[in-house]
Amino acid sequence: AQKVTQAQTEISVVEKEDVTLDCVYETRDTTYYLFWYKQPPSGELVFLIRRNSFDEQNEISGRYSWNFQKSTSSFNFTITASQVVDSAVYFCALNNNFNKFYFGSGTKLNVKP
Amino acid sequence: EAQVTQNPRYLITVTGKKLTVTCSQNMNHEYMSWYRQDPGLGLRQIYYSMNVEVTDKGDVPEGYKVSRKEKRNFPLILESPSPNQTSLYFCASSLQGLENIQYFGAGTRLSVL
Numbered sequence: 001a002q003k004v005t006q007a008q009t010e011i012s013v014v015e016k017e018d019v020t021l022d023c024v025y026e027t028r029d030t031t032y033y034l035f036w037y038k039q040p041p042s043g044e045l046v047f048l049i050r051r052n053s054f055d056e057q058n059e060i061s062g063r064y065s066w067n068f069q070k071s072t073s074s075f076n077f078t079i080t081a082s083q084v085v086d087s088a089v090y091f092c093a094l095n096n097n098f099n100k101f102y103f104g105s106g107t108k109l110n111v112k113p
Numbered sequence: 114e115a116q117v118t119q120n121p122r123y124l125i126t127v128t129g130k131k132l133t134v135t136c137s138q139n140m141n142h143e144y145m146s147w148y149r150q151d152p153g154l155g156l157r158q159i160y161y162s163m164n165v166e167v168t169d170k171g172d173v174p175e176g177y178k179v180s181r182k183e184k185r186n187f188p189l190i191l192e193s194p195s196p197n198q199t200s201l202y203f204c205a206s207s208l209q210g211l212e213n214i215q216y217f218g219a220g221t222r223l224s225v226l
Contacts, residue, residue, distance in 0.1 A: 006155075035214070045203065045217040091155055099163060100171060101146065101215070103156040 002027050004094050006104035013082050014112050021077040021107045023092030029053075033095040034068065034075045039106070040088040048090075051075065082111045115140045119204050119218035126194055127226050134189045134221050136204030144207045145187035146171070146215065147179065149200040156203065162187055163209075194225040 003026040013019045025034065036048040049059060051068050059066045063080045079086050092104045117138045126132055138145065146161035148171075158171030162181040176198055178190040187206075191198060202221045207213035 004155075009153075043201075043220055045205075047214050047216070050214055093156075099144070099161060099169075101148075101156075101158050101161075102172075103148075103158075105153055105155040 002029075002094060002096055002100070002102045004092050004102050004104035006090075006092055006107050008107045009105070010108040010110065012110040012112065015084060016081050018078060018080050019082050019109065019111075021079075021090050021092075021109065023075045023077065023104060025073050025075065025092070025094045025102075027094060027096055029096045031097055035093040035095065036066065036075075036077050037091045037093065038088045039091065045091075048077075079109075082109075084111050084113055087111045115216070117204055117206050117216050117218040119202075119221050121221060122219060123222050125224045125226065128195055129193050132191050132194060132223075134191075134202060134204075134223070136187045136189065136218060137185050138187075138206040138216070139185065140206060140208075140216070141184065142206035142216075143184070143209050144213065144215075145181065146205045147177070147187070147189045148203045148205065149173065149198075150203060150220075151200050159189070159202075194223075196225050199223060199225045 005024045032053045034051045038046045056068050065078045067076045089106045089108045091106045094102045120135045143164050147159040148156040150156045157173045159177050160179040162168045168179050204218040205215040207215045
């Protein structure tokens with residue numbers, strides 16, 4: 001079975017705090033891709049990152065970083081020094097060999113000034 | 114401008130009245146997909162299409178139909194809408210299925226009374 005779990009329904013932080021959004025996935029496929037998308041209050045879905053199952057290198061992009069660990073089936077997302085503009089719903093997603101996509105239920109991040 | 118266009122953006126209808134939500138992309142993408150977003154459930158894939166005339170079921174296909182007669186268009190058809198199909202719908206496209214980044218339309222908010 002393919003499944004993505006985002007156990008944190010909602011997180012509230014104060015601006016400049018660091019915050020980590022958790023993503024745990026299940027798949028029996030050896031080849032798969034993991035994604036993070038952002039959905040700001042305006043409603044559109046914005047791509048943030050893609051990672052394939054063979055690349056466990058962590059990635060950093062500005063204030064954003066991602067930690068992929070196959071051993072724990074996790075693909076966590078950290079925002080350093082959060083800003084109000086980071087307030088959004090964040091989705092983790094899994095894409096497998098059958099070309100289907102599985103999204104987590106999302107984590108709503110509230111960054112307060 | 115590269116984009117995925119959905120119409121209408123908002124729709125209120127009554128139970129049993131057939132409706133179509135259109136989706137069009139101008140990026141020459143092979144892969145197109147429909148999702149519904151519901152609170153607490155994230156995005157769930159309804160149908161996807163790997164190419165013209167090739168469609169397949171996602172996780173929640175019941176009550177929906179799709180067709181892919183041209184590469185750029187992928188309409189979602191609700192033959193007999195019911196209140197449990199009240200949701201936010203997103204169309205997405207990508208170059209191909211596995212691995213590729215999906216680009217999403219702005220969403221269609223559907224209410225079935």
